[in-house]
Amino acid sequence: MDPLYRPQGVEERWQRTWEEEGLYSADPDPTRRTFVDAHPPPNVTGELHMGHALQLALGDALCRLKRMQGFNVLFQPGYDHAGISTQNAVEKQLASEGKTREDLGREAFEARVWEWLREYGGVIMTQFRRIGASLDYRRERFTMDEGYVRAVLHTFVHLYRKGWIYRANRIINWCPFHRTSLSDLELVHVESDDALTTIRYPLADGSGHVAIATARPATIPADVAVAVHPDDDRYRDLVGREVVVPFVGRRVPVIADERVDPEFGTGALKVTPGHDPLDFEIGRAHGLPEPTAIAPDGRMNELVPELEGLTQEEADERILAWCRERGFIERREAYRHSIALCERCESRIEPLISPQWWCAMDELKQPALEALRARRVRYHPESQHRFAIDSLENAPDWCISRQLWWGHQLPVWECPDGHVTVAETEPDACAHCGSSELTRSEDVLDTWFSSALWPFATLGWPEETDDLRAFYPGDLQTTAREIIRLWENRMIFMGCELLGEAPFADVIIHSTVLAPDGRRMSKSLGTGIDPLDVIAEYGADATRYGLLKMSSTQDVRFSYGAVEEGRKLANKLWNASRLLLRTAGGEVSPALRPRSVEERWILARLDRTIAEVRDHLESFRFAQAVNALYHVTFDDFCDWYAEAIKPRLHERDADAAATALAALERLLAVLHPVIPHVTEEIWSQLPDRESRLIVSRWPTPTGDFADADRALERVQDAAAIYRRSGVRVTLERDERRIFEAVVRPVDGDGGGDGPAAAAEIERLRNEVARAERMLANERFVENAPPEVVAGEREKLARYRRELDALQR
């Protein structure tokens, strides 16, 4: 038999078996408690990355624990249609054929996307299986499937009727490449090296000028005012007068507004409401017009005929040249600032005024805030809970419309008179004037609008389904920090509004896995590590173990060492089980028949581990859980217990064999949530297995071996003493002697021997001295908590007693 455990093959076999035997299935069952993790649906175009892998490792460990605890576990899988991302992928494919989406037209384009998805979409679910995620794959949902579309439209109509969805003409983020609006959350900001030019705007009466700094001369034609801070003495007497906008010669007022930062540039701001969010606000506050100079394609529009069709860079040059000729340029300096890009295509974002649909947050968010404040929903760690509340409190109205071709089309129809009718199904006539000439809005919804319904739309909502009754509200969410505002908070407010109850209780915000060198994992930097490669090399169990071990801090570097540790754990377990199965396998049925102290000890130790690991997992301390698992397996189970009983196993001692199998069984169970495959593989080789480990019961501590637990601490001390005193410990030969020597005092027989006693005496003397020092400190005795002082007294007494026994 191969001494090396090879996960390849074994893992795939169990993954198939578990799924084929229906062990992941969740069906409504009123007799059982439920546990629901509506797992974040990955982009349908996506591939498994380290974040997904970590998320799955966390969620799956908890789902497996809960399943073993007897819960009816629903681990919900599915995909997100991922509006921009998917459209992007298909447009790229079209581009390679020399076509654009406009060439196809909307309907054909949509058909093309579906076709593309049939061919390339959904590979990620195969990858989810490969990591061993126990999702109920029968229940796979897609945010554009038939039932889901109904849920989305129902929600839109519901919120519209409540008056919370409205249309408004405001400045929004516009991606000139995708030709769509974007929410603030879909942007990335990068540093950009540009130029800041200070340009003179002449006063209309010819008495001088105001100098103004701008990074975007091309927007000058759309200037409608100059603004200064009301307390800025430099400009106080200019307020109310007029200046002439260079290049276009328009006279505009000088106004005062507190939003102007007097520290920046010259302290005077050109107000361009059509092309800047701050200017837009100022413009609205002062009732200024909102001309635009830039078209939706990012080029100059017809506002100034001689600039029409130019790029902004070309327009910058034309306008600067004009100013230069007239001596209007005061200075031009290098300027580094941060600019907004579309997170998908990295085009520079153009703030544009455009009619869009909005979701008002003021009332919608209140019940969600209450749920968070009352801690009916808890983010972990606590710092993220506060952040989630702050974010929701400050959430601005949500721009929910997009000018894409791939997504949920708005259930909005317009008649020739501009009346709007909103309905779940296509209306026959305008709700206002009865016109039957209705045109459906071409806009689609922000992808996150449909994502926000995930925990209940997947259960059949808005129908009153059995699934919905059984599995709503759920329990768990695992996600990354940046998703809190995009998704988690939105699921909470949608759940509270539409179903009257938050959709889950706990949200685990997990660490960000960085590349080993500390940089971000990214394809373009070449720093990405493909989890599938790691799985192929180390196995899914090892990868899961490694990821859980890495999950404790906010940002963590990917560590092959942690994965390697997991691989060693699986290998060690595999080998230990070979020992036990070879000597005891197939002959006895496992039962607790502990006879020796080492047997009582390992059972006690496992009792403790069962409670500890359950507690760690349920409190989301994954790194601590895997630490405990590693050490109980290596130090306690293998290095001490297995070595100690090896002689008896070789002697075919039936009681020893029975207890060994019982102990192994408990060890496998406690390891299963983290390393399910190897534990199931070994489990299946134990005698008389009636069910799979995955659906077996989480062990209950027997609670019978507390004395042995204490005894074994002494055994380990004793081993250390032997080592220190130069006695060579060959476990097979000497183990029982050690156990006997140390255990005897527990049983009241006195103990210790030569070299061991010498070292033990030294250690105890040190302990006694330390305790005496503390107790001699009057301030400690007076001020420390009584239980601490009492504890020290107890320790001192015990050490003295042991010291006496040894010195006798």
Add this chain to the structure above:
RNA sequence: GGGCGCAUAGCUCAGCGGGAGAGCGCCCGCUUCACACGCGGGAGGUCCCUGGUUCGAUCCCAGGUGCGCCCACCA
């Protein structure tokens, strides 16, 4: 500009009011019949700095320094 987090052994990281830890790496010794991907032993630390709280601080508090991340409309 706001928020969050991190700084502990050569590396990656646990621990977080009374003894400084793990894995990997390194050194020494072991082909002991489950495992040499192993076993046993060992070296290696101003627990970032300065103050404060405390009988006692790696741990709590304040400030500093250095990193990282998230958010933000500096024209």
